[in-house]
Amino acid sequence: MAEELLRIENLKKYFKTKRGLLHAVDNISFSIEKGKTLGLVGESGCGKSTTGLLILRLIEPTDGKIIFNGNDINKFNNKEMREARRDIQIIFQDPFSSINPRKSVIELIQEPLRWFKVYKDKTEENKYIYGLMDKVGLARNLVNRYPHELDGGRRQRIGVARALALKPELIVCDEPVSALDVSIQAQILNLLEDLQGEMDLTYLFITHDLAVVNHFSDDIAVMYLGKIVEKAPATELFKNPLHPYTEALLSAIPIPDVDINKERILIKGEISSPIEPPNECRFANRCNYVQDICRQQEPELREVSPGHFLSYAVK
Amino acid sequence: MKNNKNLVLDVSNLEVEYRTQEGVVHAVNGVDIKLPRKSTLGLVGETGAGKTTLALSIMRLVPSPPGVITGGSILLDGQDIFSLKDKQMEKIRGKDVAMIFQDPMTSLNPILTVGEQISEVIRLHENVSQKQAEARVKEMLELVGIDGERMNEYPHQFSGGMQQRVMIAIGLVCNPKLLIADEPTTALDVTIQAQVLDLMRGLKDEFDMSMIMITHSLGIVAEVCDYVSVMYGGRIVEYGSVRDVFKNTKHPYTEGLFNSIPIINAAKRLEPIPGLMPDPIELPTGCVFWPRCSYAIEECKKDVPQPKYFNDTHYASCIRYEEPDFKLKGR
Numbered sequence: 111m112a113e114e115l116l117r118i119e120n121l122k123k124y125f126k127t128k129r130g131l132l133h134a135v136d137n138i139s140f141s142i143e144k145g146k147t148l149g150l151v152g153e154s155g156c157g158k159s160t161t162g163l164l165i166l167r168l169i170e171p172t173d174g175k176i177i178f179n180g181n182d183i184n185k186f187n188n189k190e191m192r193e194a195r196r197d198i199q200i201i202f203q204d205p206f207s208s209i210n211p212r213k214s215v216i217e218l219i220q221e222p223l224r225w226f227k228v229y230k231d232k233t234e235e236n237k238y239i240y241g242l243m244d245k246v247g248l249a250r251n252l253v254n255r256y257p258h259e260l261d262g263g264r265r266q267r268i269g270v271a272r273a274l275a276l277k278p279e280l281i282v283c284d285e286p287v288s289a290l291d292v293s294i295q296a297q298i299l300n301l302l303e304d305l306q307g308e309m310d311l312t313y314l315f316i317t318h319d320l321a322v323v324n325h326f327s328d329d330i331a332v333m334y335l336g337k338i339v340e341k342a343p344a345t346e347l348f349k350n351p352l353h354p355y356t357e358a359l360l361s362a363i364p365i366p367d368v369d370i371n372k373e374r375i376l377i378k379g380e381i382s383s384p385i386e387p388p389n390e391c392r393f394a395n396r397c398n399y400v401q402d403i404c405r406q407q408e409p410e411l412r413e414v415s416p417g418h419f420l421s422y423a424v425k
Numbered sequence: 426m427k428n429n430k431n432l433v434l435d436v437s438n439l440e441v442e443y444r445t446q447e448g449v450v451h452a453v454n455g456v457d458i459k460l461p462r463k464s465t466l467g468l469v470g471e472t473g474a475g476k477t478t479l480a481l482s483i484m485r486l487v488p489s490p491p492g493v494i495t496g497g498s499i500l501l502d503g504q505d506i507f508s509l510k511d512k513q514m515e516k517i518r519g520k521d522v523a524m525i526f527q528d529p530m531t532s533l534n535p536i537l538t539v540g541e542q543i544s545e546v547i548r549l550h551e552n553v554s555q556k557q558a559e560a561r562v563k564e565m566l567e568l569v570g571i572d573g574e575r576m577n578e579y580p581h582q583f584s585g586g587m588q589q590r591v592m593i594a595i596g597l598v599c600n601p602k603l604l605i606a607d608e609p610t611t612a613l614d615v616t617i618q619a620q621v622l623d624l625m626r627g628l629k630d631e632f633d634m635s636m637i638m639i640t641h642s643l644g645i646v647a648e649v650c651d652y653v654s655v656m657y658g659g660r661i662v663e664y665g666s667v668r669d670v671f672k673n674t675k676h677p678y679t680e681g682l683f684n685s686i687p688i689i690n691a692a693k694r695l696e697p698i699p700g701l702m703p704d705p706i707e708l709p710t711g712c713v714f715w716p717r718c719s720y721a722i723e724e725c726k727k728d729v730p731q732p733k734y735f736n737d738t739h740y741a742s743c744i745r746y747e748e749p750d751f752k753l754k755g756r
Contacts, residue, residue, distance in 0.1 A: 324689050
């Protein structure tokens with residue numbers, strides 16, 4: 111049995127707004143085993159990025175547990191949390207806005223190392239940084255360059271190097287390739303895949319791109335309006351999607367193949383408001399198969415076949 | 426080129442550069458496009474390939490300075506648009522050729538209602554009363570799936586998908602012969618993207634127009650387009666029907682693009698194209714793609730490769746096809 115690295119239990123994050131409570135993340139649970147990748151997919155506003163920020167405790171949850179390596183990190187004080195962040199790192203979507211433009215490449219990678227006073231000896235530190243640059247595919251002669259001198263792919267490599275610098279166990283990757291061109295996207299995805307094998311990393315891979323997540327993940331959880339509506343091993347989810355939203359989401363992906371003439375399932379309307387949502391299935395207003403039972407109460411996520419979880423009143 | 430009457434757009438050997446302080450950016454370097462009526466052309470390529478500059482040239486909206494059109498011609502419905510005066514071009518823009526941009530939030534005017542923005546186009550090009558214009562606005566909004574009663578609302582009151590529908594309404598209201606859509610769904614969620622693409626496909630048939638779809642997504646090309654031009658470094662490196670280019674890929678760059686995208690349900694490792702897009706100020710000599718091309722030989726660095734035709738329409742600009750048994754590795 112593989113070792114469980116991260117376990118989320120009934121996690122909630124509500125934001126106060128003028129019009130009421132905004133349910134950004136609403137009672138979600140999942141776990142990731144060591145060395146595995148969980149893909150968290152969904153569209154804008156589904157709460158996937160908020161989930162990522164909660165796991166790093168960059169924002170505080172309203173309720174719920176985040177158990178990392180057996181400890182509930184919500185109970186950590188500032189000092190303990192600071193230590194825990196050595197092991198939990200994040201790569202952000204936009205390398206243009208997530209790294210300090212006034213620092214050079216070497217300063218950017220030094221930052222986490224200095225913060226935790228990893229190296230006393232400067233030569234050793236430099237040696238480590240150069241090794242890290244080799245690992246993420248940044249040419250050593252770029253060491254004194256500034257972010258604006260580099261293209262998006264290289265900037266994202268800096269983001270990866272920073273995340274790796276402290277040898278973390280878990281990396282939250284929040285749309286790490288969405289801002290990049292396809293050929294560069296593939297380079298970064300391959301890099302993340304190689305690093306996972308080499309360093310025994312565990313990923314929470316947050317994305318809206320289903321093709322990427324299918325390629326990259328062991329398990330996939332689909333989020334809609336703060337809820338996980340379906341979760342299953344990647345191949346199972348793509349072969350046998352059970353939730354109407356998952357089905358529509360999969361059918362909406364444009365496939366680059368002229369021989370596939372699939373019947374597209376279009377869902378009507380747009381995501382409804384996450385503020386004070388009514389006690390019914392959150393997808394009911396857009397669902398093609400909605401029935402009375404869907405309006406009666408919010409369905410619970412339950413296991414319908416081994417490893418396949420579903421939150422759907424009808425099935 | 427045979428039978429030019431059937432072409433809604435005929436671009437020949439277009440060259441556009443931007444003269445900047447850092448040097449001359451060679452954005453478009455000899456591009457040909459022959460677009461038959463009622464068909465959709467996909468223009469694919471990565472950032473900096475010259476797709477948007479090409480589109481802006483067709484609209485005659487290349488910012489000048491620093492942009493300069495240094496060569497070639499563009500015939501729009503048989504009319505040479507470079508010979509037109511600015512005033513004449515204004516009559517064509519929005520009427521014969523319209524463009525939708527990637528980001529509807531920044532291309533709509535935030536202080537005008539959506540109704541005003543649609544009727545602006547009508548009243549600029551057609552001699553109609555306010556009342557008639559208003560009726561048309563409502564009709565257009567309904568057509569793109571927005572309640573006509575919302576014409577007095579402002580852009581910020583609409584979601585991203587709805588804003589893009591408004592852009593489409595503005596583009597189509599004068600029934601253009603050619604619609605250029607520059608990454609129209611890139612900023613949208615997939616389910617909304619599917620709705621918008623579906624809408625555009627339907628309207629294209631209804632309005633009998635031709636379309637250029639600029640995109641980086643080969644999936645969208647497969648679903649929406651009849652023909653596809655693959656651009657790299659300001660040149661078209663491969664062109665043909667979507668079926669020819671997808672099923673019988675000829676240019677190494679096109680092959681590289683296909684190998685870079687994750688395919689659903691295939692556990693294959695991605696094969697990215699090594700290296701980066703060339704600096705458009707210092708483009709490589711010869712074939713622009715040679716520094717990243719795994720098939721490159723010494724000769725590739727010498728001359729700009731000429732199109733090699735594989736049937737009436739399908740071509741790739743790669744000199745390796747001069748060798749009779751040259752083949753790509755395939756996917």
